[in-house]
Amino acid sequence: MSEPIIRMKDIEKHFGSVIALAGVSVDVFAGECHCLLGDNGAGKSTFIKTMSGVHKPTKGEIIFEGKPLDFADPRDAIAAGIATVHQHLAMIPLMSVSRNFFMGNEPIKKVAGLRFFDHDYANRVTMEEMKKMGINLRGPDQAVGTLSGGERQTVAIARAVHFGAKVLILDEPTSALGVRQTSNVLATVDKVRKAGIGVVFITHNVRHAMAVGDRFTVLNRGQTLGTATRGEITPEELQDMMAGGQELATLEGSLGGTV
Amino acid sequence: MSDATQTDERIKDISRLRKTLIRPELGGIVGTIAVFTFFLLFAFDSGMFNAQGVMNWTVVSAQFVIIAVGACLLMISGEFDLSVGSMIGFAGMMIAIFGVTLDWPMWSAILITFAICIAFGALNGYIVVRTGLPSFIVTLATLFILRGFTIFIPQTLERKTIIGGIREAAEGDWLAPVFGSKIFGGLFQWLGDMGVIGTFTRGNRTGEPVVDGIPMLIIWALLLVAFGHILLTRTRFGNWIFASGGDADAARNSGVPVNKVKILMFMFTAFCATVFATCQVMEFGSAGADRGLLKEFEAIIAVVIGGALLTGGYGSVIGAALGALIFGVVQQGLFFAGVESSLFRVFLGVILLFAVILNTYIRRIITGER
Ligand SMILES: Nc1ncnc2c1ncn2[C@@H]1O[C@H](COP(=O)(O)OP(=O)(O)OP(=O)(O)O)[C@@H](O)[C@H]1O
Ligand SMILES: [Mg+2]
Numbered sequence: 001m002s003e004p005i006i007r008m009k010d011i012e013k014h015f016g017s018v019i020a021l022a023g024v025s026v027d028v029f030a031g032e033c034h035c036l037l038g039d040n041g042a043g044k045s046t047f048i049k050t051m052s053g054v055h056k057p058t059k060g061e062i063i064f065e066g067k068p069l070d071f072a073d074p075r076d077a078i079a080a081g082i083a084t085v086h087q088h089l090a091m092i093p094l095m096s097v098s099r100n101f102f103m104g105n106e107p108i109k110k111v112a113g114l115r116f117f118d119h120d121y122a123n124r125v126t127m128e129e130m131k132k133m134g135i136n137l138r139g140p141d142q143a144v145g146t147l148s149g150g151e152r153q154t155v156a157i158a159r160a161v162h163f164g165a166k167v168l169i170l171d172e173p174t175s176a177l178g179v180r181q182t183s184n185v186l187a188t189v190d191k192v193r194k195a196g197i198g199v200v201f202i203t204h205n206v207r208h209a210m211a212v213g214d215r216f217t218v219l220n221r222g223q224t225l226g227t228a229t230r231g232e233i234t235p236e237e238l239q240d241m242m243a244g245g246q247e248l249a250t251l252e253g254s255l256g257g258t259v
Numbered sequence: 260m261s262d263a264t265q266t267d268e269r270i271k272d273i274s275r276l277r278k279t280l281i282r283p284e285l286g287g288i289v290g291t292i293a294v295f296t297f298f299l300l301f302a303f304d305s306g307m308f309n310a311q312g313v314m315n316w317t318v319v320s321a322q323f324v325i326i327a328v329g330a331c332l333l334m335i336s337g338e339f340d341l342s343v344g345s346m347i348g349f350a351g352m353m354i355a356i357f358g359v360t361l362d363w364p365m366w367s368a369i370l371i372t373f374a375i376c377i378a379f380g381a382l383n384g385y386i387v388v389r390t391g392l393p394s395f396i397v398t399l400a401t402l403f404i405l406r407g408f409t410i411f412i413p414q415t416l417e418r419k420t421i422i423g424g425i426r427e428a429a430e431g432d433w434l435a436p437v438f439g440s441k442i443f444g445g446l447f448q449w450l451g452d453m454g455v456i457g458t459f460t461r462g463n464r465t466g467e468p469v470v471d472g473i474p475m476l477i478i479w480a481l482l483l484v485a486f487g488h489i490l491l492t493r494t495r496f497g498n499w500i501f502a503s504g505g506d507a508d509a510a511r512n513s514g515v516p517v518n519k520v521k522i523l524m525f526m527f528t529a530f531c532a533t534v535f536a537t538c539q540v541m542e543f544g545s546a547g548a549d550r551g552l553l554k555e556f557e558a559i560i561a562v563v564i565g566g567a568l569l570t571g572g573y574g575s576v577i578g579a580a581l582g583a584l585i586f587g588v589v590q591q592g593l594f595f596a597g598v599e600s601s602l603f604r605v606f607l608g609v610i611l612l613f614a615v616i617l618n619t620y621i622r623r624i625i626t627g628e629r
Contacts, residue, residue, distance in 0.1 A: 054512060075514040090512040092505035094572040094626050095498075103502050104514035106495035116493045146627030 003066055004029045005198045006051070006082070006167055011060035013046050020046040022222040023060070028167060028198040033189055035209040036202045037242050038219035044202050045087050047219065048169045051200070052084040053077035065166075078104065083165035085156045087172050087202075093145030097137055098126040100144050101159050129158045134184050149176040157185060161192055168192055169200040174208050186211050206235045206242070218242055281625060283566040283574060286618040287581030290564060290610060294585050298592040307595035310456035310470045320587025321480035322535060323561050324580050328480075328487040329531030330558035331579035333524040335491065337504030337571030338387060338394040340528045342379075342401035343558055347551025349405040350376045350536035352413060355422035355546035358429070360413075365425075366434035373533050379405065380529025384522030394525075402555070410548045426544035438479070438534070439541025441472030476538040480580075483531065487576040500524065504571025560607070561586050564614040566621070573622060585610060 004027035013021040021043045028034045038044050049055045051062070053071030062069045064080055071077045077084075084090075091100050102122045109118035123140035130137050133154045144152055153176055160168055170189070174182045189212045193199050203209050209216060216233065218225040218241045225241050298307060306312045326343055333340055350372050358368035383401055387394045413420055429435035451458040451468030459465050491497040502510035503517045511517050532551075540546045564582035567574025589610065593603050 052512070074512050075516065078514045084512065086509075086512055090509040092502055092509055092572065094505045094568070095501050099498055099501065103498060103510065106498050108495060115495065117495050117498060119493075143626040 002029070005065060007061075007063040008047075008051060009061040009063065011047065011050055011062075012058045013043075013050055013055060014058045020222055021050070021057075024219065024222070024224050026200075026217050026224070026227070028200055030166070030198050031193055031196045032214040033193045033199040033201055033212050035213035035216045036200060036219060037204070037206070037209060037216060037238065039204075039242060041221075042219040043222045044219055045171055048084065048171055048200060048202065049086075051077070051167075052082055052086075052169055075104075081164075081166035082169065083160035083163055083167070084169040085153070085160050085171060085173055087175075091144050091152050091156055094143060096141045096143055097130070097147070097155060098122045098140035101126045101129070101155065101162075105163055125162070129162055130155065133158050133188070134180065150178055150181045153177060154181055154184065157188060161188060165197060167198045167200065169202075171202045172204070173201070174203060174205060182208070204242075206238050209238070210235050281621055283618070283621070283625070284578040284581060285566070285621050286614045287565045287575075287578040287585070289617065290585045290614050291581050291588075294588050294592070294610075298588065298596070302592055302596040305595040305597070307592055310468075312595060314470045316588050316591035317477060318474060319591050320584045321474075321477045322539075323557060323583035323586045324480040325476070325483055325531050325535045325538075326554055326558040327561040327565070327579040327583040328483040328576055329528035330555075331562045331565065331567055331574055331576050332487055332491060332500060333528045334559070334562055334567050334569065335504050335571060335574045336500045336521050336524045337507060338384075338521055338524065339398060339559070340380075340383065340525060341395065341398040341555045342383065342405055343528060343532045344551040344554035344556075345402045345405035345409065346376055346379065346529055346532040347536045347539070347554055348409045348548060349379075350533040351540040351546035351550050352409045352422070352548060354537060354540050355425055356412060356416065359422055359424050360416055362428075365429040365432035369434050369438070369537055372537070373530070376529045376533040377526050380526040381522055383529075384525030387525070388518040388521050406548075413546075413548060420548035421545055423545040425540050425546065429541060435541055436475070438475055438537040441474050442478070444472040447471050474538075474542070476542070479534050479538065483534070484576060484580045491576055496520070501572060504573075506572070557586065560611060563618075564611060566614075566618045568622065573626070582614070585614075 007027040009025050010023045011021055012023055024047055036044050046055065050057045053074040053076050107118040107121045108115045126140045127137060135151055135154055153173055157170065157173055173185050177185060186208065189199055189201060201212065214230050215227055216238060217227040330340065353372040353375060354368050357363045357371055358365045383398055386397050410420055413422055429439065447468045447470055450456045457469045459467050459469060491500060499515045499520045502515045503520045507517045539550065561582035562579045563569060564585060565575060565578030567579065589606055590603055593606065
């Protein structure tokens with residue numbers, strides 16, 4: 001196999017006395033969907049935040065396209081080609097959809113040598129991209145605050161995809177979505193992966209993971225429980241691993257395998 | 260969970276009228292119309308609407324506009340500056356100290372004052388973004404520190420708290436007229452000769468028009484409004500201002516340099532305060548240690564009347580300018596109408612309340628805030 005786009009080696013992250021990550025290693029290849037699973041508080045969000053430049057790892061190494069990298073802030077990661085849709089959305093409710101869509105990447109048009117925000121372009125692209133995702137906006141100037149939770153999530157994903165990242169990180173993108181948006185998002189993940197982008201997909205839902213994942217890494221209390229390749233593992237085994245192999249087994253009977 | 264549909268059957272058609280009306284400035288526009296209607300009806304004969312009267316409330320409004328533009332952009336970026344009033348007193352005093360006491364050329368006194376004041380603005384911003392303390396507290400400290408210096412320095416150097424002689428010191432200077440002169444004098448002389456505006460009929464200014472030009476203060480106000488409005492609505496940086504105030508973490512995660520934006524807005528607010536102060540000392544010819552008292556609140560009130568959200572992320576420079584206009588017209592109008600000046604506060608309180616209620620209602624419609 002070729003070199004991974006990004007290789008995270010023995011990442012540790014401490015928040016004061018809390019050890020959120022105790023040495024996690026994950027790598028992502030171009031064109032694969034790497035699912036990150038784990039229970040609440042396992043450290044999934046913290047881990048991808050070190051990947052997207054939000055947190056500096058306390059220890060560990062990040063190797064991006066073969067070179068060691070040290071992100072000072074999210075701008076560096078974005079510039080390098082790592083786009084992230086955070087769990088608690090990077091959307092601003094008071095601002096319009098098109099202002100949000102282009103936040104940090106505003107299109108520029110020059111008038112008399114001065115640099116202005118190209119609203120026409122921004123509005124047009126926003127409407128097109130939203131339509132592709134199956135969301136009909138009233139207008140590009142509609143405030144994000146007037147969208148439903150799932151619609152906001154979809155805007156965030158469309159934005160990350162639009163800006164042509166090399167690595168796309170999605171932190172629980174489907175947890176707030178309805179049936180139709182979920183299938184839209186999963187289809188988008190599939191499309192993005194086929195275009196050669198490495199996707200990191202965080203979810204609690206084993207079925208969603210199984211639908212698009214190529215590899216699966218399970219985190220538990222800040223540590224990796226292992227990485228499995230598609231076909232090597234059954235959904236039941238994944239489920240058990242996520243729960244740390246406890247409790248769920250005893251519940252299985254009474255819940256009738258519905259979880 | 261909503262499901263997107265191909266047709267827009269769930270979206271009611273919004274009438275054009277409603278769409279043009281529902282904007283952040285609506286509260287300011289309605290307030291302006293109300294205030295002018297009121298004074299046209301009740302104070303038309305008071306002299307408020309002749310050339311001198313118009314110039315009078317325009318100048319007062321322009322003063323409010325200058326500080327409101329700075330306060331507006333800063334508030335949209337999510338911060339406050341309570342040190343604006345002290346900064347005005349301090350800046351005026353610095354110009355007097357350098358230009359009169361130390362006898363530097365006036366242009367250098369003005370430039371060094373701008374540099375010092377903008378540096379204080381940057382310091383405010385730096386402390387706020389570094390410590391994460393509310394800007395309310397940090398700039399409250401600056402309010403006291405600057406006011407203290409404004410009294411201490413002239414007392415130590417000159418044994419007084421008012422320094423005069425600025426106009427004489429500025430004689431023949433190239434930079435001072437940018438703040439203190441009047442333009443279009445010829446046009447006003449012509450209007451006077453034509454009888455469009457009144458002329459003096461007695462004294463040594465006989466034949467001269469009662470209004471002899473547009474003060475640079477008004478030009479500064481107009482330029483700052485145009486600059487602020489274009490910056491906010493038409494540039495990349497404007498998007499960053501909204502984003503920084505809307506949700507600093509979300510903005511940061513999207514690559515917006517939030518700290519830089521906030522520090523720059525503190526510096527811009529300081530710049531506006533210094534413009535105000537420079538125009539004021541050039542007009543009065545003196546600097547006083549008590550200048551600018553309570554100006555920070557007047558700026559914030561104008562901005563809020565103009566539709567900005569106190570917690571940031573939403574607002575309009577045009578709205579803030581209308582808020583400042585309402586402020587100036589009401590203050591001077593009541594004076595013209597011969598109303599007891601204490602009633603100014605009652606009037607202002609009522610307007611503030613109505614404007615904020617209307618603004619909140621409009622904002623909920625636009626942003627879907629609940
Ligand atoms: N900024 C922070 N300061 C202190 N502790 C933190 C911080 N961020 C995360 N933690 C702690 O790190 C641990 C991992 O949190 P994280 O958000 O990464 O979990 P997660 O796997 O994403 O969970 P979920 O599935 O609920 O989103 C938690 O115990 C949390 O309390
Ligand atoms: Mg999480």
